[in-house]
Amino acid sequence: MRKKLIIVAAIGTTALALGGCSASGGEDPDTIELWTSWTEGESTAVALEPLIEAWAEENGYTVNQSNFTYDQIHEKLIASAAGGNLPDVVWGLPEYVGEFQKIGVLADVSDAWEAWEDASLVSDSVKAAMTTGGAVVGFPYETTVRAYLVHDDLLAESGVSVPETWDDVLAVGSTVEDATGSSFYGLTGAGVRQPQELFVYLAQKGLSIAEEQPDGGYANTWNDDPEQLVKATEVFQFYADLMDSGAVNPNSATYGWEETDDNFATGLTATFVTGNWLGEREASNPETMGDVSVHAIPYPEDGEPATYLESKPMFVMANSESLEASTELAEQFASEEWQSAAFADRSALSSVTTDSKWSKGFAELLDTGVAYPPVSLGEITQDMQDALAMVLQDGESPEAAAMWLSDAINEALEASGDASGS
Amino acid sequence: MQSMRVGDVSRTRSNRRFTILALAPAWLFLAALIGYPLVSVLTDAFSHAHLVNGDVGGFAGLENFEKVVSDPHFGPAVRNTLVWTVGSVVGEFVIGLGAAVLLNVRVRGQGFFRVATFIPWLVPIVVAGMTWEWILNPDFGIFNSLLTQSGLVESPINFLGDKNWAMATVVFVNIWRTFPYYTISFLAAMQAIPNELYEAASLDGAGAWRRFWSVTMPQLRSVSLIIVFIHLIWTAVNFDFIWVMTQGGPNYATITLPILIYRYSLQQYDVGAASALSTLMLIATSLVFVVYYRYRRRLSEETVG
Numbered sequence: 001m002r003k004k005l006i007i008v009a010a011i012g013t014t015a016l017a018l019g020g021c022s023a024s025g026g027e028d029p030d031t032i033e034l035w036t037s038w039t040e041g042e043s044t045a046v047a048l049e050p051l052i053e054a055w056a057e058e059n060g061y062t063v064n065q066s067n068f069t070y071d072q073i074h075e076k077l078i079a080s081a082a083g084g085n086l087p088d089v090v091w092g093l094p095e096y097v098g099e100f101q102k103i104g105v106l107a108d109v110s111d112a113w114e115a116w117e118d119a120s121l122v123s124d125s126v127k128a129a130m131t132t133g134g135a136v137v138g139f140p141y142e143t144t145v146r147a148y149l150v151h152d153d154l155l156a157e158s159g160v161s162v163p164e165t166w167d168d169v170l171a172v173g174s175t176v177e178d179a180t181g182s183s184f185y186g187l188t189g190a191g192v193r194q195p196q197e198l199f200v201y202l203a204q205k206g207l208s209i210a211e212e213q214p215d216g217g218y219a220n221t222w223n224d225d226p227e228q229l230v231k232a233t234e235v236f237q238f239y240a241d242l243m244d245s246g247a248v249n250p251n252s253a254t255y256g257w258e259e260t261d262d263n264f265a266t267g268l269t270a271t272f273v274t275g276n277w278l279g280e281r282e283a284s285n286p287e288t289m290g291d292v293s294v295h296a297i298p299y300p301e302d303g304e305p306a307t308y309l310e311s312k313p314m315f316v317m318a319n320s321e322s323l324e325a326s327t328e329l330a331e332q333f334a335s336e337e338w339q340s341a342a343f344a345d346r347s348a349l350s351s352v353t354t355d356s357k358w359s360k361g362f363a364e365l366l367d368t369g370v371a372y373p374p375v376s377l378g379e380i381t382q383d384m385q386d387a388l389a390m391v392l393q394d395g396e397s398p399e400a401a402a403m404w405l406s407d408a409i410n411e412a413l414e415a416s417g418d419a420s421g422s
Numbered sequence: 423m424q425s426m427r428v429g430d431v432s433r434t435r436s437n438r439r440f441t442i443l444a445l446a447p448a449w450l451f452l453a454a455l456i457g458y459p460l461v462s463v464l465t466d467a468f469s470h471a472h473l474v475n476g477d478v479g480g481f482a483g484l485e486n487f488e489k490v491v492s493d494p495h496f497g498p499a500v501r502n503t504l505v506w507t508v509g510s511v512v513g514e515f516v517i518g519l520g521a522a523v524l525l526n527v528r529v530r531g532q533g534f535f536r537v538a539t540f541i542p543w544l545v546p547i548v549v550a551g552m553t554w555e556w557i558l559n560p561d562f563g564i565f566n567s568l569l570t571q572s573g574l575v576e577s578p579i580n581f582l583g584d585k586n587w588a589m590a591t592v593v594f595v596n597i598w599r600t601f602p603y604y605t606i607s608f609l610a611a612m613q614a615i616p617n618e619l620y621e622a623a624s625l626d627g628a629g630a631w632r633r634f635w636s637v638t639m640p641q642l643r644s645v646s647l648i649i650v651f652i653h654l655i656w657t658a659v660n661f662d663f664i665w666v667m668t669q670g671g672p673n674y675a676t677i678t679l680p681i682l683i684y685r686y687s688l689q690q691y692d693v694g695a696a697s698a699l700s701t702l703m704l705i706a707t708s709l710v711f712v713v714y715y716r717y718r719r720r721l722s723e724e725t726v727g
Contacts, residue, residue: 075688078473099691102474190671251560254583254672259559268561376474378689389673393585415690417475 029321032056032329033087034065035073042280047342048333055332061325081105088326090315092138094129095192097313099376101132102417107316108135112327118336121349125369129311132374138313139334143348144275145307145369146200147362148298153291154180154270162271162293166238166300174246176270183249186264186272187242189392191256195377195384196308197273201238203306203370204299205231209380209409210373210418217420218375218413222406229402234300236391236398243392253392265289273297275310276346279358294361296368309369311348376416383408463704466697473691486698495674495682503678505589506596507658511650513597518604519642523634525605526612536609543602551666554595558582582668585675592667592676596657604649611645612638644721651714655707679703 034052038045049065056063068076070093077096080086081103092100100106113119113127113136122140130138150162158179163169169185176184188194199209207228210218222228242248249269252260257274264272265281267288282289299305314330316323332338339347345359353359387405390396413419467486472478490496525536542550557565560578569575581591615638623633661680664670670677670685679699687696 078688078691082473099474102476104476191669249561251580251583254580259561263561266562376691378691382685382689386673389671393673412690415472415475415692417472417477 030060031062031064032089032320032322032326034063034329035076035087035090036065036067037070037073037091038067040067044342048338051332051338051341052329055329059325059328061322061329063329077105078103084319086317086319088317088320088322089330090317091141092313092315094310094312094372095377095381096315097129097132097137098372098374098418099378099416100315101135101137101374102376105317105319106137107318107320107323107327108137109139109316109327109330110136112331113139116331116334118334118349118351121336121351122334123348123350123366125309125366125371126311126348129309129371130313138315139330140311140348141314141330141333141339142343142346143309143311144277144346145309145362145365146196146273146275146297147307147365148271148273148295149264149278150271150293150295151182151264151267151288151291152293154182154267158270160184162295163298164296165298169247169298170238170241170245172245172247177246180270182268182270183247183252183263184270185242185247186260186269186274187239187248187252187255188257188260189253189255189388190385191258192381193257193260194388195381196310198235198384198388199372200273200297200306200308200370201235202232204297204303205235206303207231207235208373209384210375210413212373213420215420218373218418219420220406220409220413223403229399229406232402232406233399236388236401238300239388240391240398253389276358276362279345279356292357294357296365305365305368306370307365307368309366309371311371375413375418379412379415380409383412463697463700466693467701469694469697471693471697473687473693475691482694486694487702489692489695490686490699490702493682495677498674499677499679499682502589502676503658503680506593506660506664506676506678507654509590509593510596510600510657511653513593514601514604514653515646515650517597518601519608521601521605522608522612523638525609539605540602542599543606545599547599547662548666550595550599551663554598555582555667558591583672585672588668588672588675592664595667596660596663599663600653603653607645607649608642611642615641647714647717647721651710651717654710658707658710659703 036048038048045067052063052065055061066087070091073090073092074096077086077090077100081100086105097106113130116139119127126140126143127136130136130140148162154176155162158176160172160175163172172184174184176182188197202209207222210220213219222232243250243253249255249263255263260269260272261274261278261281263269264274265278265285265288267285278289278292282292296305297307314333316326316330320326334348336349336351339349339352344352345354345356346362347353353363383405387401387408390401390404391398410419468482468484470478470480470482470485521539525532525539529535545553557563558581560566560580560583563578565581566575566578570578579587581587619637619641620633623637628636659680660678661684664676664678664681665684668676670681680703683696683699683703686692686699
């Protein structure tokens with residue numbers, strides 16, 4: 001009797017223990033695992049939750065929605081892909097397109113895109129941001145560009161007009177700080193925002209971090225073309241000059257988006273290149289955010305206007321047990337109804353817009369938007385941060401940083417299998 | 423010598439079977455949760471394994487180890503890991519011991535002081551890290567505000583953004599959060615020291631300082647050994663504290679081996695290199711454990727006499 005009891009206990013405990021390790025979700029065709037990254041309780045979440053619930057009820061599905069930060073989504077997806085236990089529908093970032101496509105977890109939703117009634121309302125540049133290897137892999141649930149935000153009162157107090165070119169910015173130098181105590185030009189030296197900023201300044205010089213080659217692979221060609229290397233050097237020189245001119249807070253060299261956004265919202269920085277999410281700070285910082293105007297990002301006189309196009313894709317996972325329904329749900333996020341309800345001021349649909357500066361002022365810059373190439377960016381964006389640190393923290397020459405970054409990008413492309421000839 | 427009876431043999435076998443059966447679920451659980459990942463890491467360390475590049479594969483021999491050791495960030499990461507680990511553990515030990523000595527003194531409000539001392543240890547690492555980030559911020563942090571207003575410094579110090587300050591700062595914050603653990607352990611051990619030992623020492627003319635070194639410290643040897651060695655391993659493999667505060671920056675000034683492993687696996691997607699470095703760390707921490715085990719045994723032998 002005691003033996004039997006022991007055996008039953010052992011089997012039960014083992015089953016419980018191993019049951020705790022079992023996979024969850026993604027395997028029931030009537031259940032859709034949805035990963036989002038909204039701020040709990042904020043307007044986006046409040047608008048979307050009932051819409052998701054109504055859609056699930058109408059279509060006879062259960063939608064299990066889990067909320068994470070974008071960093072967590074990225075890491076969990078990588079881990080889940082390795083473990084073969086993926087969700088069905090995921091909020092993504094444009095940076096993920098290349099690497100998740102290479103891992104082979106993204107569903108090709110090209111047919112659904114072609115049949116999508118709102119597809120004609122989406123610009124070619126946004127569709128291109130959803131496309132890799134000829135396949136559409138996402139629906140744009142949130143689209144915005146970066147703009148140059150200005151605290152008009154601080155500039156008026158300093159007698160400074162809104163700069164349009166790099167030279168204009170450098171000419172202001174420390175004038176604003178001397179007059180108001182706030183630093184003039186915001187700059188992000190570290191974290192995920194830094195490569196996005198650097199990417200824009202490079203684009204304004206007509207440069208790309210990786211260009212598609214005839215064989216479909218990618219390469220950075222700065223070190224092969226003296227003219228491109230000169231331009232890349234000028235971009236890093238601009239950063240160095242910004243520091244030397246007194247236009248930026250020297251601590252910016254190590255600041256990420258948290259500090260830079262906060263400093264602009266609280267008026268510690270007079271002007272800054274950022275996204276229209278700063279509009280939310282009008283509620284939390286009403287006394288300092290009332291004087292903000294929206295402008296194009298200053299560009300070099302021998303260059304062209306450009307801004308970072310951040311069109312976020314709603315991914316569907318290729319191994320989803322409910323592929324059709326998951327695709328339909330992803331499409332719903334990009335639909336006119338859902339966009340109007342939750343993303344009215346940051347929609348890829350030309351029909352969805354508001355009269356606020358946070359929508360119109362940014363939408364006017366869409367034509368100059370540039371997006372990352374569809375390659376694995378994890379190491380490349382780190383290399384971009386390291387290259388800028390060489391200039392701003394180690395005092396190395398802009399040319400050395402440009403040359404090093406070109407080589408580092410090509411090494412990263414080689415390692416990820418994105419390089420030309422791979 | 424008396425031979426075992428048949429009944430004894432069968433009882434022994436039965437007991438052994440019972441023991442194996444009772445332990446089987448735990449063994450299976452450990453095999454699934456620890457054994458399998460460990461074997462995977464060891465296998466990947468000697469393989470070409472890449473999360474994104476499907477063309478990569480096969481036996482790598484020692485290539486991953488060569489890649490890791492020749493990485494320009496490896497040397498600084500080893501040095502930073504040692505500074506981070508030794509600096510933290512020494513600081514935690516000294517401050518934890520000091521706090522325990524003070525809290526062991528009978529004074530009014532003793533309970534309040536004990537609770538107050540333990541608060542940092544109750545704060546989650548992420549919250550502690552982010553709070554200190556705000557406190558130390560050079561633009562609006564209260565600490566820099568105090569420093570500049572008091573005239574101690576001319577301009578704010580970017581504690582987490584200046585290469586000269588960053589490592590010392592993260593070590594300080596780690597000490598601040600962890601020393602209460604030492605305090606709790608030492609306090610418990612101190613309260614178990616028989617008062618007769620102090621009385622005998624006093625009768626022999628020993629002052630407070632002498633009593634501390636000749637009575638208290640020897641009695642704390644056992645608990646010190648355990649918490650110091652445990653914390654050496656815990657701190658060396660800690661990832662989240664530095665990640666939350668500096669992500670290994672500014673410009674790699676606080677990069678440690680666990681952060682380098684993270685960069686290999688989740689930035690470069692090079693599972694082979696990440697596994698190779700993990701294996702090296704496993705060997706290093708195992709050596710620390712072997713040293714601890716030897717000390718522990720020697721101490722036990724001394725105690726038993």
